[in-house]
Amino acid sequence: MLSPEHLTKLNRHSHHKRYPVGQVITGMSAGEDWCATIVSGVIKLTNSLPDGRQQIVGLLFPADFLGRPFKTTSPYAAETATDVELCCFSRRYFEQLLVEQPDLKQLYLERTLDQVDAAREWMLLLGCKTASEKVAALLLMIARRLGPTTCAACSAHAVHNIELPLSRTEMAEYLGLRLETVSRQLNRLEAAGTIKRFDRRGIVIRDMRGLEKLSGELPL
Amino acid sequence: MLSPEHLTKLNRHSHHKRYPVGQVITGMSAGEDWCATIVSGVIKLTNSLPDGRQQIVGLLFPADFLGRPFKTTSPYAAETATDVELCCFSRRYFEQLLVEQPDLKQLYLERTLDQVDAAREWMLLLGCKTASEKVAALLLMIARRLGPTTCAACSAHAVHNIELPLSRTEMAEYLGLRLETVSRQLNRLEAAGTIKRFDRRGIVIRDMRGLEKLSGELPL
DNA sequence: CGGCCGTTTGAGTCACCTCAACCACGGTGG
DNA sequence: CCACCGTGGTTGAGGTGACTCAAACGGCCG
Numbered sequence: 001m002l003s004p005e006h007l008t009k010l011n012r013h014s015h016h017k018r019y020p021v022g023q024v025i026t027g028m029s030a031g032e033d034w035c036a037t038i039v040s041g042v043i044k045l046t047n048s049l050p051d052g053r054q055q056i057v058g059l060l061f062p063a064d065f066l067g068r069p070f071k072t073t074s075p076y077a078a079e080t081a082t083d084v085e086l087c088c089f090s091r092r093y094f095e096q097l098l099v100e101q102p103d104l105k106q107l108y109l110e111r112t113l114d115q116v117d118a119a120r121e122w123m124l125l126l127g128c129k130t131a132s133e134k135v136a137a138l139l140l141m142i143a144r145r146l147g148p149t150t151c152a153a154c155s156a157h158a159v160h161n162i163e164l165p166l167s168r169t170e171m172a173e174y175l176g177l178r179l180e181t182v183s184r185q186l187n188r189l190e191a192a193g194t195i196k197r198f199d200r201r202g203i204v205i206r207d208m209r210g211l212e213k214l215s216g217e218l219p220l
Numbered sequence: 221m222l223s224p225e226h227l228t229k230l231n232r233h234s235h236h237k238r239y240p241v242g243q244v245i246t247g248m249s250a251g252e253d254w255c256a257t258i259v260s261g262v263i264k265l266t267n268s269l270p271d272g273r274q275q276i277v278g279l280l281f282p283a284d285f286l287g288r289p290f291k292t293t294s295p296y297a298a299e300t301a302t303d304v305e306l307c308c309f310s311r312r313y314f315e316q317l318l319v320e321q322p323d324l325k326q327l328y329l330e331r332t333l334d335q336v337d338a339a340r341e342w343m344l345l346l347g348c349k350t351a352s353e354k355v356a357a358l359l360l361m362i363a364r365r366l367g368p369t370t371c372a373a374c375s376a377h378a379v380h381n382i383e384l385p386l387s388r389t390e391m392a393e394y395l396g397l398r399l400e401t402v403s404r405q406l407n408r409l410e411a412a413g414t415i416k417r418f419d420r421r422g423i424v425i426r427d428m429r430g431l432e433k434l435s436g437e438l439p440l
Numbered sequence: 441c442g443g444c445c446g447t448t449t450g451a452g453t454c455a456c457c458t459c460a461a462c463c464a465c466g467g468t469g470g
Numbered sequence: 471c472c473a474c475c476g477t478g479g480t481t482g483a484g485g486t487g488a489c490t491c492a493a494a495c496g497g498c499c500g
Contacts, residue, residue: 047344050439055347057340070330075337105325110290112332117295119339120277124267126346127275127396131456168479176347178457183480200465200479219270351488388447398489403448419497420446441500448495455489463480470473 010097014089025066025078025086032074035067035094041084042165046173047076056174058119059165061145065111069095081165126176129216134175135185136214139195142166143205160205167200189214230317234309245286245298245306252294255287255314261304262385266393267296276394278339279385281365285331289315301385346396349436354395355405356434359415362386363425380425387420409434 016039019025025043026032043060057076060066068074069091098105125137143160164171168179175182186203189195194207194214205211212218236259239245245263246252263280277296280286288294289311318325345357363380384391392399406423409415414427414434425431432438 045340047340049344049348049436051436053348053436055344057343068333070333076340099322099326102319102322102325105322105329106319109325109329109332112329112336113288113290115336116332116339119336119343120265120267120296123277123339123343123346124269124275126343127393128269128273173347179479180458180481181456184456187480216269216271216273399447400449400490401488404488407448443500444498446495446497448493450493451491453488453490455487456485457487458485459483461480461482463478465477465479467476468474470471 009101010089010094011087013093014087017086017088019080019084019086021080021082021084023080023084025080025084026074027077031072032068033072033091034088035065035069035091036086036088038062038064038066039085039087042081043078043084044081044166044170044174045076045078054173055176056170057122058115059145059174065108067091067094069098069108081170131175131177131181132185132188132214133216134177135171135182135189136194136211137216138171138175139189139203139205140211140215140217143208160208162203162205164201164203229321230309230314231307233313234307237306237308239300239304239306241300241302241304243300243304245300245304246294247297251292252288253292253311254308255285255289255311256306256308258282258284258286259305259307262301263298263304264301264386264390264394265296265298274393275396276390277342278335279365279394285328287311287314289318289328301390351395351397351401352405352408352434353436354397355391355402355409356414356431357436358391358395359409359423359425360431360435360437363428380428382423382425384421384423 017036019041038060040062043064043066044056045058045060046054047057048054059081060078066078066086098108125134129137139162142164143162146162146165147160166174168182171177172179172182186195186197189211190197192210194205194210196204196206198204213220237256239261258280260282263284263286264276265278265280266274267277268274279301280298286298286306318328345354349357359382362384363382366382366385367380386394388399388402391397391402395402406415406417409431410417412430414425414430416424416426418424433440
């Protein structure tokens with residue numbers, strides 16, 4: 001989180017912007033000259049092979065940062081996964097602010113270190129886990145990132161009703177699977193009583209503990 | 221790279237240390253109180269599941285940085301892949317230096333951003349690529365990281381004779397494959413004339429261009 | 441020489457992919 | 471209001487790339 005004084009200073013040089021779902025925000029092309037923080041919605045960062053295969057390499061949730069300071073090119077593309085509201089400011093200004101305000105730089109550095117950790121955590125998922133573990137882990141991750149907005153201290157016992165920010169195709173692209181496989185695994189989770197599906201995007205986690213076990217993170 | 225003045229200042233508070241191959245340097249336990257730069261050798265960063273499945277999430281080559289400032293715990297383990305020489309200094313001192321020397325902090329920040337990029341690049345490999353593409357990409361990556369030490373501007377035409385810093389098992393753990401699969405893919409690469417194997421660790425890349433094509437990064 | 445370790449090679453299996461049909465829903469236009 | 475169609479999701483049948491299990495190899499060392 002940014003401290004209030006940072007925010008006010010930043011906001012003076014920022015403007016809000018809205019994007020509908022499915023919009024490409026930044027390509028891999030050169031000349032990106034702005035950064036932003038996510039106000040609402042979810043953004044997916046994708047990386048792809050020349051033949052079209054695509055991998056989602058990160059999700060950005062509200063309060064996350066979008067952009068790549070100190071470089072005019074970003075190696076991956078950012079696309080809205082839902083409707084998104086951004087708080088944009090010029091890359092130059094942000095870089096300057098990082099120089100002027102050591103504690104902001106410190107904050108940004110620590111966040112970036114956390115990004116490395118998160119990416120490597122996901123590498124473990126991509127490299128080692130089975131399809132069912134992957135899907136379980138994804139649901140858990142989304143529940144955790146979406147949870148705090150609804151209630152501050154909802155523990156493992158609470159029923160988690162979540163609105164998936166990703167389509168089946170996107171879930172597959174994030175997990176290194178095919179969408180059919182994702183669909184089948186969701187089926188099995190529902191059949192086992194671990195989750196309940198409502199419409200395409202809405203699910204409720206009925207057995208959080210069970211989901212954690214299935215995700216492979218927990219022993220047993 | 222660190223600038224000379226940084227290095228001298230750091231060196232005054234550092235000591236060199238040697239580790240044999242196969243040694244765990246830092247676990248995931250708490251209380252890690254030091255950082256280091258790699259002087260020689262290769263270190264693998266691993267992340268693993270409670271049931272023993274293991275994923276290598278990063279390789280550290282000479283001049284790379286090892287450690288996790290601002291946290292006493294690291295989410296993954298570091299293990300020597302070869303004999304390693306480290307230049308160690310206390311975590312506290314490094315953190316202090318980051319505060320005192322803005323340009324060192326800047327450098328470290330940019331390096332960390334590069335780490336994020338590298339990790340996400342590898343996620344693309346883990347999630348999308350086939351076994352043969354993975355192996356080809358790994359050889360390329362190693363050749364590129366090992367190359368600059370032998371000649372500064374060896375282009376695509378040069379013959380690359382490289383000593384693999386990883387065993388078959390480790391290559392498999394890095395690529396999200398089984399060691400048998402890695403072995404078979406190396407076979408196929410040799411049969412195709414793309415590489416030539418000598419002993420277990422030594423290979424020469426005979427067709428760099430072909431390897432790049434097989435890695436999936438290049439169109440066609 | 442004999443045992444050990446890392447690697448190679450082979451044969452058979454399975455988890456996930458591929459291809460394809462089907463379904464549910466929402467919008468559109470007649 | 472309903473027929474039409476497009477989109478995203480589900481379901482099924484069959485194929486296959488990578489895994490599993492197992493055996494054999496070759497270098498190294500005692």
